[in-house]
Amino acid sequence: MTILVKPRALFIGLSLLCALAIWLSLALGPVSLPLLDTLHAALRLAGLPIAPDGLEQAELIVGQIRLPRTLLGLAVGGVLALSGVAMQGLFRNPLADPGLVGVSSGAALGAAIAIVGGSAFGGLPESFGPYLLSVCAFLGGLGVTALVYRLGRRNGQTNVATMLLAGIALTALAGSAVGLFTYLADDATLRTLTFWNLGSLNGASYARLWPLLLVSAGVALWLPRRAKALNALLLGESEAGHLGIDVEGLKRELVFCTALGVGAAVAAAGMIGFVGLVVPHLVRLLAGPDHRVLLPASVLAGASLLLFADLVARLALAPAELPIGIVTAFIGAPFFLFLLLRRRA
Amino acid sequence: MRLSTRVAALCVGLLVSHYAAAAELPQRWVSAGGALSEWVSALGGESKLVGVDTTSQHPESLKALPSIGYQRQLSAEGILSLRPQILIGTEEMGPPPVLSQIRNAGVQVELFSAQPDLPTLQGNLQHLGKLLGAEEQAVQAYRRYQEQLEQQKIRVTKAQLTQPSPGVLLLLGHAGGKPLIAGKDTAADWLLRQAGGHNLATHTGFKPFSVESLISLDPEVLVFADRALTGEAARAALFKENPMLSSTHAAKDGRVIELDPTLLVGGLGPRLPDSLKKLSDGFFPGSAGK
Numbered sequence: 001m002t003i004l005v006k007p008r009a010l011f012i013g014l015s016l017l018c019a020l021a022i023w024l025s026l027a028l029g030p031v032s033l034p035l036l037d038t039l040h041a042a043l044r045l046a047g048l049p050i051a052p053d054g055l056e057q058a059e060l061i062v063g064q065i066r067l068p069r070t071l072l073g074l075a076v077g078g079v080l081a082l083s084g085v086a087m088q089g090l091f092r093n094p095l096a097d098p099g100l101v102g103v104s105s106g107a108a109l110g111a112a113i114a115i116v117g118g119s120a121f122g123g124l125p126e127s128f129g130p131y132l133l134s135v136c137a138f139l140g141g142l143g144v145t146a147l148v149y150r151l152g153r154r155n156g157q158t159n160v161a162t163m164l165l166a167g168i169a170l171t172a173l174a175g176s177a178v179g180l181f182t183y184l185a186d187d188a189t190l191r192t193l194t195f196w197n198l199g200s201l202n203g204a205s206y207a208r209l210w211p212l213l214l215v216s217a218g219v220a221l222w223l224p225r226r227a228k229a230l231n232a233l234l235l236g237e238s239e240a241g242h243l244g245i246d247v248e249g250l251k252r253e254l255v256f257c258t259a260l261g262v263g264a265a266v267a268a269a270g271m272i273g274f275v276g277l278v279v280p281h282l283v284r285l286l287a288g289p290d291h292r293v294l295l296p297a298s299v300l301a302g303a304s305l306l307l308f309a310d311l312v313a314r315l316a317l318a319p320a321e322l323p324i325g326i327v328t329a330f331i332g333a334p335f336f337l338f339l340l341l342r343r344r345a
Numbered sequence: 346m347r348l349s350t351r352v353a354a355l356c357v358g359l360l361v362s363h364y365a366a367a368a369e370l371p372q373r374w375v376s377a378g379g380a381l382s383e384w385v386s387a388l389g390g391e392s393k394l395v396g397v398d399t400t401s402q403h404p405e406s407l408k409a410l411p412s413i414g415y416q417r418q419l420s421a422e423g424i425l426s427l428r429p430q431i432l433i434g435t436e437e438m439g440p441p442p443v444l445s446q447i448r449n450a451g452v453q454v455e456l457f458s459a460q461p462d463l464p465t466l467q468g469n470l471q472h473l474g475k476l477l478g479a480e481e482q483a484v485q486a487y488r489r490y491q492e493q494l495e496q497q498k499i500r501v502t503k504a505q506l507t508q509p510s511p512g513v514l515l516l517l518g519h520a521g522g523k524p525l526i527a528g529k530d531t532a533a534d535w536l537l538r539q540a541g542g543h544n545l546a547t548h549t550g551f552k553p554f555s556v557e558s559l560i561s562l563d564p565e566v567l568v569f570a571d572r573a574l575t576g577e578a579a580r581a582a583l584f585k586e587n588p589m590l591s592s593t594h595a596a597k598d599g600r601v602i603e604l605d606p607t608l609l610v611g612g613l614g615p616r617l618p619d620s621l622k623k624l625s626d627g628f629f630p631g632s633a634g635k
Binding site: 029030031032057060061064065066130183185186187188191192195200202203204205208314317318319320321323 | 441
């Protein structure tokens, strides 16, 4: 694969793109605010002493609605793309996505239990109620991934092919359980479940944001440190072992980071497809397969892509809103087909 | 000169006080609930509506208003862009973080119960009337509604003296295909019972049935609600997609009644009494029109 863009140019370009996405995400929305008001409100939020004349509405919309939403988009997009790189590196297959180890289907199962069976957990404290869905989705993702990882292990070795097949089997099993909950659901919970499966950055609030920001920052700082090991793994498992890489430890870290990152992202924003698959590809097309570039560049590209997709989601049908999963899949699916056809040629 | 100044001052004063009284009531409304939007229109507040959700399908003219999407998936900024003073909806409205964002932006958010019973409706109408400045109309609307339901009850009781309650199934479908059967704990079941029918389905919620169990229950009356088609087209589609239905008693006797599916969500709406009458006329053909 040829390198189209030098790493330095790529990082400058992606940083500018990401900055543009952040700015647009703060400046555009169904409520049309004068650009200058948005700027003043943003500066005031950043702590600069600017007179608050007539800025109340702008400050409220930028500070309470658009800023948490932008932060959520950054974190979710970045961590999904990063997990995509981790999975494609682990399975040494460019068609792998974070769903392969069962984290998405596990989260969906957790969410279905929370949405449909939520009222059955009657004894829960009132203050926990709003977080039940997120917690169940996170634990579901983590649980199924742990099971897939366990099934792939034999005699202290993790067999990637077995893990892949175990992932497919457990995804099917979780899918059938979700189907059962769908059957048991009434009209209202059914629609909640459907919308959850399409993802949304709508209604982001700081209280729900912090856990995700912490997890994604942790994953985004940790995974790029393993870039060299991932490069070695591209050669094959035994080759990487001969190069002095602790392959078993690496696999464990990759699976753990993916489960944690995707679990937290899905818990905060619902299912958002195709970012984890498409973004690493895009970056690889531009800058080649070196993980030292691929990992950090995917974070920037994933975050930018999700913010742009969210702009479409919030503006296309305003004052109503599209689920963001529709937008990302709409961009992602044709791109995936394009990749398949290119491989065949 | 002095007199005219006084008159002018008086006029201005009156105008201001009148304006102030009107200004206290919200003038720009967003409604996220089908039955609520209907009541707002029925109480003369349709011109105040600036946005409705996707369940608000009646009266027809509401469809021209900006749509704020599905009532459980509202967008804070989308609604704020309509510059509403008040957002009304049922307890289904959400998600909760969006509602609190809208409240923080200074919009009055009023929740109503979608419970299908008369005391709830009375409370809702009183509340709506106060907010619309149409308290008198609200009281009258409730009184009329109560009378209509009272008459309905008498009609059904009388009919049941001479004819047994028919066994009924309610099929909710989309262009005839794969209908779901209404079971217990649904608004549909409540409607069937109010109209004097006996719901043959004993499960809870809406569930698909196999053709065989449909036939074996052999309903005397079929009620169908189609989300895509209306009238003869919906009836034709139902029998085309489910040919086995033709062997039921209901089909042979031609007792297949259409119901507007929007009646099945959001609590008691203003169109309900008429629909109930239509249903019970179909259930008890001997006493129709009395």
